[in-house]
Amino acid sequence: MKYERMEPAEFLERPNRFVAYVRTRAGREVCHVKNTGRCAELLVPGADILVQRTDRQKRKTALDLIGVYKGGRLINMDSQAPNQVAEEWIREGGLFKDASFIRREKKYHNSRFDLYIEEKGRKIFLEVKGVTLEQDGTAMFPDAPTERGIKHLNELCDCIREGYEAYVLFVIQMEGVACFTPNMATAPEFGQALLRARKAGVHLLARDCVVTTDTLKIRDEVKIKLPPDR
Numbered sequence: 549m550k551y552e553r554m555e556p557a558e559f560l561e562r563p564n565r566f567v568a569y570v571r572t573r574a575g576r577e578v579c580h581v582k583n584t585g586r587c588a589e590l591l592v593p594g595a596d597i598l599v600q601r602t603d604r605q606k607r608k609t610a611l612d613l614i615g616v617y618k619g620g621r622l623i624n625m626d627s628q629a630p631n632q633v634a635e636e637w638i639r640e641g642g643l644f645k646d647a648s649f650i651r652r653e654k655k656y657h658n659s660r661f662d663l664y665i666e667e668k669g670r671k672i673f674l675e676v677k678g679v680t681l682e683q684d685g686t687a688m689f690p691d692a693p694t695e696r697g698i699k700h701l702n703e704l705c706d707c708i709r710e711g712y713e714a715y716v717l718f719v720i721q722m723e724g725v726a727c728f729t730p731n732m733a734t735a736p737e738f739g740q741a742l743l744r745a746r747k748a749g750v751h752l753l754a755r756d757c758v759v760t761t762d763t764l765k766i767r768d769e770v771k772i773k774l775p776p777d778r
Contacts, residue, residue, distance in 0.1 A: 549629060549632050549633050549764045549765065550762060550763050551600050551763070552762070553600055553603075554598055554601075554614065554761055554762045555573070555600075556597075556598060556599075557579075557598070558570060558571040559593065559596075559613075559616065560576065560593060561593060562591050565584045566580060567580065567581060567609070568613055570597065570599060572599065577609075577610070577611055578609045579609055579611040579612065580611065580613065582612050582625070582626045582627055582628060583613075583626065583680065584627065585627070585690070585692060586691050586692050587625060587691065588691075590616045590618055590623060590625060590680065591616065595616055595618075596616070597613060597615060597616045597617070598613075598616070598761055599611040599612060599613055622722070622723075622759045622761070623682070623721055623722045623759065624721040624722070624757065624759050624764050626764075627678055629678065629721065630676050630678035630719035631676050633719060633757065633764050633766050634662070634663065634674070634676045634717055635652065635663060636766075637765075638650060638665065643715075643717075643753075644665055648666055649664075649665065649666040650663065651663070651664045651665075654673065656673060656707060657703060657706065658703065659699065661675050661700070662676040663676065670713055671711075671712050671713065672712065672715065673704060673707050674716075674717055675704060675715070675717070676716075676717050677689050677697065677716065677717070677718050678721055679719065679720040679721060679754075680721050680722070681731065682722060682725060685726040685727075686725065686727055686728070687718075687720045687722070687754070687770065688728070688730065689730060690734065690738060691731065691734065692734060692735070693734065693735045693737070693738070698737055698738055700716075701716070701742060701745045702745075704716065704750045705744065705745055705749075705750060708748050708749045709748075714750045714751065715751040715753060716745065716750060717754075717755065718754040718770075718772075720755065720756045720770055721759065721764065722756065723757065725756060726771075728754040728770050728771070728773070729772070730742050730775065732775050739774070740775075743774060747777075752772055753772075754770040754772050755768065755769055756768050756770050
């Protein structure tokens, strides 16, 4: 995945989930935040960020916030990126060597899963979760309670019962983490739902990414640490 027209900037403030004020070479500007999560540990005043300038005329803002530096680590926080890099990775044979059919946003009952794949008679649903939260080398998801995430896990369990295969892929939008774990302090219900999904036969995967100022690419497997089963 490659971005065009990237620029360095400084984060100033975020008055709501969708908009931030940033300082670019042109001065103070309004920027669209491509991540509605809290990201409180990332978007701190004075943080070095990366923005993408658009030339689309009907946009309310000319900039999108794409990346942020946390210490020496560059984190991609574009919430649309994980689905794209996951599809690229799978089309390159990263998970299924002989996939014959790949479709985005496949409907199943009351959900739309991010990817549907067919390979030699196998029928597979895959849900992608982007991860931007990191603490002491551990990547975590989510950064806020997520009823939608729990619903997806429950319906992936239904997929298993109906003869499909099911996967959850956590795309960690940074490099250099030691492991991944569900964020039990913030969203214990999601962690317990993840345990139930694994018991039901849902495959859990986590991968980090190579992140540069204008690219994002899935890289290495990351160890998943689940909480004790209650």
